[in-house]
Amino acid sequence: MTQRAYNFSAGPAVLPEPVLAEVQRDLMALPSAKASILEISHRSKTFKEIISAAESNLRTLLAIPEDYSVLFLQGGSRLQFSMIPMNLLTASQDCTDYILTGAWGKHALEEAKKVGATHVAWDGSDGNYTSLPTDQELDVSPNAAYAHVTSNETIEGVQFQTEPDVGNVPLVCDASSDFLSRPLPIERYGLLYACAQKNAGPAGVTVVVIRNDLLQRSSETLPSYLNYQVQAKAGSLMNTAPTFAIYVVRLVTDWLLNEIGGLEKMHALNQAKSAMLYDVIDSSNGFYTRHAQAECRSLMNVVFRLPSDDLTKLFLSEAEEFNLTALGGHRSVGGIRASIYNAMPTAGVETLRDFMIRFRDQHAV
Numbered sequence: 395m396t397q398r399a400y401n402f403s404a405g406p407a408v409l410p411e412p413v414l415a416e417v418q419r420d421l422m423a424l425p426s427a428k429a430s431i432l433e434i435s436h437r438s439k440t441f442k443e444i445i446s447a448a449e450s451n452l453r454t455l456l457a458i459p460e461d462y463s464v465l466f467l468q469g470g471s472r473l474q475f476s477m478i479p480m481n482l483l484t485a486s487q488d489c490t491d492y493i494l495t496g497a498w499g500k501h502a503l504e505e506a507k508k509v510g511a512t513h514v515a516w517d518g519s520d521g522n523y524t525s526l527p528t529d530q531e532l533d534v535s536p537n538a539a540y541a542h543v544t545s546n547e548t549i550e551g552v553q554f555q556t557e558p559d560v561g562n563v564p565l566v567c568d569a570s571s572d573f574l575s576r577p578l579p580i581e582r583y584g585l586l587y588a589c590a591q592k593n594a595g596p597a598g599v600t601v602v603v604i605r606n607d608l609l610q611r612s613s614e615t616l617p618s619y620l621n622y623q624v625q626a627k628a629g630s631l632m633n634t635a636p637t638f639a640i641y642v643v644r645l646v647t648d649w650l651l652n653e654i655g656g657l658e659k660m661h662a663l664n665q666a667k668s669a670m671l672y673d674v675i676d677s678s679n680g681f682y683t684r685h686a687q688a689e690c691r692s693l694m695n696v697v698f699r700l701p702s703d704d705l706t707k708l709f710l711s712e713a714e715e716f717n718l719t720a721l722g723g724h725r726s727v728g729g730i731r732a733s734i735y736n737a738m739p740t741a742g743v744e745t746l747r748d749f750m751i752r753f754r755d756q757h758a759v
């Protein structure tokens with residue numbers, strides 16, 4: 395088998411090796427179906443067991459209350475940028491509110507503008523999206539349909555540590571890049587969504603957790619696929635579901651439950667992994683500089699710069715020689731981005747840490 399590098403891709407991203415091994419082992423035939431997961435109906439007994447196990451694992455891991463539905467949809471988080479205002483903004487609310495802490499929140503806002511009136515409750519662009527608002531700084535419209543927040547901005551590496559207080563307005567959260575990385579008080583959210591390809595599985599499925607009373611807002615005039623209420627009633631099976639992606643979500647959530655031991659433990663591992671890299675950055679005498687301010691630095695995407703573009707290029711090419719791949723920062727921010735999602739092993743982060751220390755010792759003046 396080709397040797398696997400430590401892959402720091404922001405997404406699609408590293409998956410747990412035991413999950414990949416199980417997929418490989420059972421790809422020709424799932425024992426219960428005598429056919430591949432790629433070949434069975436989304437309405438077969440075997441697949442129904444898979445989707446219900448995926449849902450029940452998510453409910454256990456996140457302690458999702460009974461009065462919330464869990465949906466498995468296609469179209470990525472980007473389609474949620476549109477579905478959320480299409481479903482949740484009705485004639486009885488004034489607008490939708492957006493808290494902008496980075497590039498993905500801005501993309502979400504742009505899509506909402508196509509649907510109806512929007513209002514920006516906070517915008518961190520003046521600070522180049524390096525910080526987060528305090529609750530007092532939020533200007534949430536009292537009659538907003540919802541307030542949208544991005545819990546972890548994947549490009550800037552800025553992460554909320556706790557939920558912003560938006561009063562009685564339903565909190566809607568894009569948790570694409572920190573889903574399942576820590577426990578969450580789901581009851582604080584009206585809706586939470588995450589594409590799977592960072593922390594929960596492969597590309598192709600997006601998980602939506604929605605409080606059931608909000609389903610009443612979906613208008614019958616919406617295209618059926620885009621209607622949360624229709625999707626919830628059909629158990630995410632109104633059309634052919636992304637069966638393979640949901641199967642892998644089931645295996646990843648099995649891994650979180652049985653091998654990691656739940657989200658408290660996952661969170662502790664993620665804190666320890668990210669601290670290793672931030673310690674090197676913060677003790678480098680300015681050789682490495684962090685993008686995010688200390689109190690909102692992300693546990694998932696560690697974004698930093700080197701003193702020059704030449705050193706950044708050298709860092710990236712030498713890192714490849716040590717089997718450390720996909721470390722280039724997003725083109726809009728530059729520098730380095732180490733995405734260290736749940737499945738990145740501690741050994742991978744240790745290898746990167748040691749490489750960073752050596753590189754600094756060789757090149758700091």
Ligand SMILES: Cc1ncc(COP(=O)(O)O)c(C=O)c1O
Nearest residue numbers: 470471472498548568570571589
């Ligand atoms: C925070 C966040 N939101 C949304 C998206 C878009 O997800 P998708 O490509 O599944 O539409 C991404 C993808 O990188 C993301 O990081």
